[in-house]
Structures are given as structure tokens and as C-alpha cells.
Amino acid sequence: MDDERIRLDGVSIRFRMSYHKVDTLPKMLSQWGAQLARSWQPEFFTALNDVSIAVRTGEIVGVIGRNGSGKSTLLRTISGIYHPDAGRVDVRGRVSALLQLGTGFNVTLNGRDNIILGGLTLGLSRQQIEDRMDMIADFAELGRFIDVPMRYYSSGMMSRLSFAMVLSIEPDILLIDETLSVGDVGFQAKSKAAMRDLLRKASCQMIVSHDLATIETLCTRAILVEAGRIVADGTPRDVLDRYSELLETSVSEKTSLQGIKEISAG
Numbered sequence: 001m002d003d004e005r006i007r008l009d010g011v012s013i014r015f016r017m018s019y020h021k022v023d024t025l026p027k028m029l030s031q032w033g034a035q036l037a038r039s040w041q042p043e044f045f046t047a048l049n050d051v052s053i054a055v056r057t058g059e060i061v062g063v064i065g066r067n068g069s070g071k072s073t074l075l076r077t078i079s080g081i082y083h084p085d086a087g088r089v090d091v092r093g094r095v096s097a098l099l100q101l102g103t104g105f106n107v108t109l110n111g112r113d114n115i116i117l118g119g120l121t122l123g124l125s126r127q128q129i130e131d132r133m134d135m136i137a138d139f140a141e142l143g144r145f146i147d148v149p150m151r152y153y154s155s156g157m158m159s160r161l162s163f164a165m166v167l168s169i170e171p172d173i174l175l176i177d178e179t180l181s182v183g184d185v186g187f188q189a190k191s192k193a194a195m196r197d198l199l200r201k202a203s204c205q206m207i208v209s210h211d212l213a214t215i216e217t218l219c220t221r222a223i224l225v226e227a228g229r230i231v232a233d234g235t236p237r238d239v240l241d242r243y244s245e246l247l248e249t250s251v252s253e254k255t256s257l258q259g260i261k262e263i264s265a266g
């Protein structure tokens with residue numbers, strides 16, 4: 001369809017499992033042996049399993065689900081960080097992704113140089129970046145740190161800068177992963193207001209959040225991800241209800257399992 005911005009057809013993402021954690025020599029030797037055996041027969045983990053979805057102009061899609069269900073992997077796949085092992089991803093428009101703290105920064109360079117590099121990567125011209133430099137530095141509240149290598153930045157400073165960079169471009173497609181609560185309380189209020197403004201400008205967005213109130217107020221649609229699959233897709237209210245049911249079921253399953261264990265132990 002013409003107004004489709006994002007389309008995934010049967011997308012699967014598999015990660016090769018790696019095991020580390022070694023503390024004593026015998027353990028180290030046995031882990032090396034196990035690793036060698038595994039290298040002949042690697043183990044894979046399916047983080048996204050046959051996912052299909054279309055997102056259209058004007059939609060703000062909230063992505064919810066339990067820890068490890070595959071939400072971040074989904075957004076990373078749409079942004080092009082991961083390439084699907086199966087299926088097809090089509091994205092139409094300029095994507096701006098706020099996915100992980102400090103992603104894409106070179107910590108040996110100062111803030112100013114990172115803004116230039118990041119801006120060029122996002123498709124801005126050198127002049128456009130220079131024009132936005134003060135606005136970005138001011139919004140990120142970097143002060144004199146703009147000329148300091150980023151390895152000396154706190155995590156809050158890095159995320160504020162990521163956020164300010166995203167604000168400085170006007171993306172067609174905006175992907176946000178749990179960044180509505182960037183920085184301290186003062187910055188959060190400012191970033192929420194700026195984010196709402198940005199949400200109005202971008203033609204479609206997907207937001208991963210555990211803040212269910214945000215999903216309900218900001219989003220026009222929600223999807224529920226469970227074990228790498230989209231198990232509900234609809235209005236935020238309906239999908240949040242489905243999520244509550246899922247959480248209740250898993251709590252009652254855990255409680256009965258605990259009961260069975262206690263009975264067998266007693």
C-alpha cells in the first residue's frame with residue numbers, strides 16, 4: 001500500500017549463543033572443551049520468529065512485552081542494525097533511531113566531532129550540522145564538555161546527546177527504545193515535551209517502552225511481543241489488557257509450580 005512506511009514479511013533473527021564466565025583452571029579447561037565441541041555444532045537462539053507487520057503513515061506503534069521477548073531486536077532489525085536470517089524488511093523514508101545509549105558514538109572523539117560524524121551519518125550536510133550544533137549542545141546541556149572526549153561523559157550525558165541528535169533531524173520514521181526517561185528529572189520533563197513535538201513531525205513511529213501509561217497516551221496502536229512473535233496487535237487498550245492477562249497467567253503458572261515443588265519437597 002502507498003502509505004506503508006515499514007513492512008516486515010516473515011522476518012526471523014537468530015543469534016549464535018556464546019558462553020563466557022570462567023574462574024578456575026579446571027573450569028577453564030572444561031569450558032574450552034565445551035566451546036570447541038560447540039564450535040562444530042553452534043547453538044542458536046531465535047530472537048524473532050516469523051514476524052510480519054506493516055506500519056503506515058500517521059501511526060504511533062507502542063511495542064510492549066516481557067524482558068527478553070524481542071522488542072529491541074525488532075526495532076534494531078527495522079533500523080538495519082540486524083539483517084534478517086529469513087524474511088524481508090522494507091522501510092520507506094529517512095529513519096532516525098534512538099535505540100541504545102551511546103550507539104554510534106566514537107568515545108575517543110569529543111562531543112562536537114561526534115555531532116558532526118553522527119549528523120553526516122544521518123544524511124545532513126556539513127553546513128546543516130554546523131547550523132544545528134549550538135542547538136544540539138544546548139539541548140544536551142553539555143556546556144564545556146562539548147570539547148571533551150566522550151569517554152569522560154557520564155551515561156546521562158551520552159544519552160542526552162543521543163537524544164538531542166535525534167531531535168535535530170526531522171525523520172520520516174522514528175524508532176525509540178525506552179528513551180522517554182533519558183537523564184535526570186529536569187531533563188526528563190524537557191525531553192518528554194520535545195519528544196511529543198517530534199512525534200507530531202515524524203510520519204510514523206515505533207516506541208518500545210515498559211511505561212504502559214506512555215503507551216496508552218502516546219500511541220495509536222500497540223503490539224505485544226512474546227518469545228519473538230507478535231501475539232497481539234490492536235488498540236493500545238486492548239493490547240495492554242492482553243499483556244495483563246499474559247502476566248497474570250505467568251504469575252499463576254509460577255505460583256502453581258512453586259506449590260508443586262513445595263508439596264514434593266514436603
Ligand SMILES: Nc1ncnc2c1ncn2[C@@H]1O[C@H](COP(=O)(O)OP(=O)(O)OP(=O)(O)O)[C@@H](O)[C@H]1O
Binds near residue numbers: 015045065069074
Ligand atoms: N547479540 C545477541 N546475542 C545473543 N542473544 C541476544 C543478542 N541480543 C539479544 N539477544 C537475546 O534475544 C532475546 C531478545 O532480546 P531483546 O533485547 O530484543 O529483548 P527485549 O524484549 O528488548 O528485552 P528488555 O525488555 O529486557 O529490553 C533475549 O533473550 C536476548 O538475550
